[in-house]
Amino acid sequence: xxxxxxERVGAxxxxxNVAMSIDHVTKYYKTKTGQVHxxxxxxxxxxxxxxxxxVGPSGCGKSTLLWGMSGLHDLSKGQIVLNGTPxxxxxxxxxxxxxxxxxxxxxxxxxxxxxxxxxKRKKVGPYEDxxxxxxxxxxxxxxxxxxxxxxxxGMQQRxxxxxxxxxxxxxxxxxxxxGALDAFTRDEMNLLIQKLxxxxxxxxxxxxxxxxxxxxxxxxxxxxxxxxxxxxxxxxIDLPRPRTIDETFSPPFIEKVxxxxxxxxxxxxTPRS
Amino acid sequence: MASExxxxxxxxxxxxxxxxxxxxxxxxxxxxxxTAKSAGEIxxxxxxxxxxxxxxxxxxxxxxxxxxxxxxPSDIGSSLLNDFDSFWPHMKVTIRELLVGFSIGASLGIMxxxxxxxxxxxxxxxxxxxxxxxxxxxxxxxxLLMLNYGFGSTPRYIAVTLAVFPMVMINSATGFRRTDLxxxxxxxxxxxxxxxIFAKIRFPLALPMIIVGLMVGSIFxxxxxxxxxxxxxxxxxxxxxxxxxxxxxxAQFWAIILLIALIGVSIYVIFxxxxxxxxxxxx
Ligand SMILES: Nc1ncnc2c1ncn2[C@@H]1O[C@H](COP(=O)(O)OP(=O)(O)O)[C@@H](O)[C@H]1O
Ligand SMILES: [Mg+2]
Numbered sequence: 001x002x003x004x005x006x007e008r009v010g011a012x013x014x015x016x017n018v019a020m021s022i023d024h025v026t027k028y029y030k031t032k033t034g035q036v037h038x039x040x041x042x043x044x045x046x047x048x049x050x051x052x053x054x055v056g057p058s059g060c061g062k063s064t065l066l067w068g069m070s071g072l073h074d075l076s077k078g079q080i081v082l083n084g085t086p087x088x089x090x091x092x093x094x095x096x097x098x099x100x101x102x103x104x105x106x107x108x109x110x111x112x113x114x115x116x117x118x119x120k121r122k123k124v125g126p127y128e129d130x131x132x133x134x135x136x137x138x139x140x141x142x143x144x145x146x147x148x149x150x151x152x153x154g155m156q157q158r159x160x161x162x163x164x165x166x167x168x169x170x171x172x173x174x175x176x177x178x179g180a181l182d183a184f185t186r187d188e189m190n191l192l193i194q195k196l197x198x199x200x201x202x203x204x205x206x207x208x209x210x211x212x213x214x215x216x217x218x219x220x221x222x223x224x225x226x227x228x229x230x231x232x233x234x235x236x237i238d239l240p241r242p243r244t245i246d247e248t249f250s251p252p253f254i255e256k257v258x259x260x261x262x263x264x265x266x267x268x269x270t271p272r273s
Numbered sequence: 274m275a276s277e278x279x280x281x282x283x284x285x286x287x288x289x290x291x292x293x294x295x296x297x298x299x300x301x302x303x304x305x306x307x308t309a310k311s312a313g314e315i316x317x318x319x320x321x322x323x324x325x326x327x328x329x330x331x332x333x334x335x336x337x338x339x340x341x342x343x344x345x346p347s348d349i350g351s352s353l354l355n356d357f358d359s360f361w362p363h364m365k366v367t368i369r370e371l372l373v374g375f376s377i378g379a380s381l382g383i384m385x386x387x388x389x390x391x392x393x394x395x396x397x398x399x400x401x402x403x404x405x406x407x408x409x410x411x412x413x414x415x416x417l418l419m420l421n422y423g424f425g426s427t428p429r430y431i432a433v434t435l436a437v438f439p440m441v442m443i444n445s446a447t448g449f450r451r452t453d454l455x456x457x458x459x460x461x462x463x464x465x466x467x468x469x470i471f472a473k474i475r476f477p478l479a480l481p482m483i484i485v486g487l488m489v490g491s492i493f494x495x496x497x498x499x500x501x502x503x504x505x506x507x508x509x510x511x512x513x514x515x516x517x518x519x520x521x522x523x524a525q526f527w528a529i530i531l532l533i534a535l536i537g538v539s540i541y542v543i544f545x546x547x548x549x550x551x552x553x554x555x556x
Binding site: 029030063064067070072073074089090092094095096098100102104105106115116118119120147148149 | 279280282455456458459460461462463464465469473474477480552554555
């Protein structure tokens, strides 16, 4: 029985289904001054319901990889397979959360949340309860008629999380979503993301340059090398959940932080003894 | 056009930062003007009007200013009341010229701006010619147009259209050029097609500048309509200015000037409120 599952196509070794498979992904940008080699032969399997963080030095190709996964960008070589089908354009199973909430300033909060439905020509009606519950959960109930400029940075990013979760995508891609927030708001957002992830069981791929944030959130942390981005090492984070902000100051946590920072700096993993 | 996204990861923070751009005006010109709100401010406004008009009246009487130099404000006022019935048909003519020319010119301007900004090459070629239209006073064409179209309304419709079109076009183009890649990426991530991206991202982004263009365009249209009527034709407020000036009936002359100003101020107020309603997110 277990063997049969293990042999199935699209299933990983330990039996969980693969949500996304990144196979030999290479990316060159063509520029006026020549080619920029952004990614080189990236291979990764992301399991359904897994939380994967991608970290690496600035300019190493984190965004390039994520935007490739979203189907918004082409790849030069290799392919990304989502639920068994190669990604060739934006897919309904995917939701994106951008750096700086990226709300539409001419729409109020509720109209912003309705935006994906308008584009997808989907009725909001059946999702009404879900949206209200999400708004409650992130503390935005009662702000439906406010415009983005009337909301704080943290509130805007929470609104964009609701916008993303509202239509129930399976896979969520986040590109440094909290990079512009202050440290306290960031902690708050990380706790919220952990909670939502534990409740919904979504597959989340989270790009960040903040190592603590990556370890706090992720099941696995993928470290990329400087340009061209290659996978330097994949760290398993087997800390129990739910994790607390306090734990980020504990010795085993800090040990992990140092290990990962060292790998980012040198581009190779050397275990600390 | 889609390729601009396929190869670019939007950088954030500087999104939509093309303020001012190549447009002739910018949004702050529209909303920047502070308007009287409190009772005190409105009272002040009225007081200034009373002092101004009363002062003029006294000065004209005291210095025995000849009516052909400047009539008494009270005479202008009574002309407005007594002669309005004879002014009104002409006012309707001017307003109709403005509405017809504005509708055609503004639609053309917005459409052309929307299309042209999608093709940088075409835009570079066309823009200098549009600027030429902006800077050429269209009234100058009226005698020529009259040779072809006679003394009717047609030459004026054409002149107003030609005055409105480039103003709307150049400002709208500035608006449509503000492509915010992050917002386009957002729409595309939901599977938006080109038309949806236009209707739901590009157009709303451009709207504040379009409204500025419509406002400036309509004021230019009014100036051109009145000017064209002064150049030739047998009706309209501009024509009546000529008539009353030649008869040295200055109370009527100034009453008509006030009516033209009234149309201009109404245009400003209308677009101010449209801007407040549809573009206040910008401020
Ligand atoms: N549109 C582009 N054209 C040319 N080079 C690009 C483009 N986008 C990104 N790059 C380059 O590719 C590399 C990876 O970029 P990016 O994925 O944004 O890195 P990261 O998100 O890790 O900071 C960088 O060196 C960047 O300069
Ligand atoms: Mg990046």
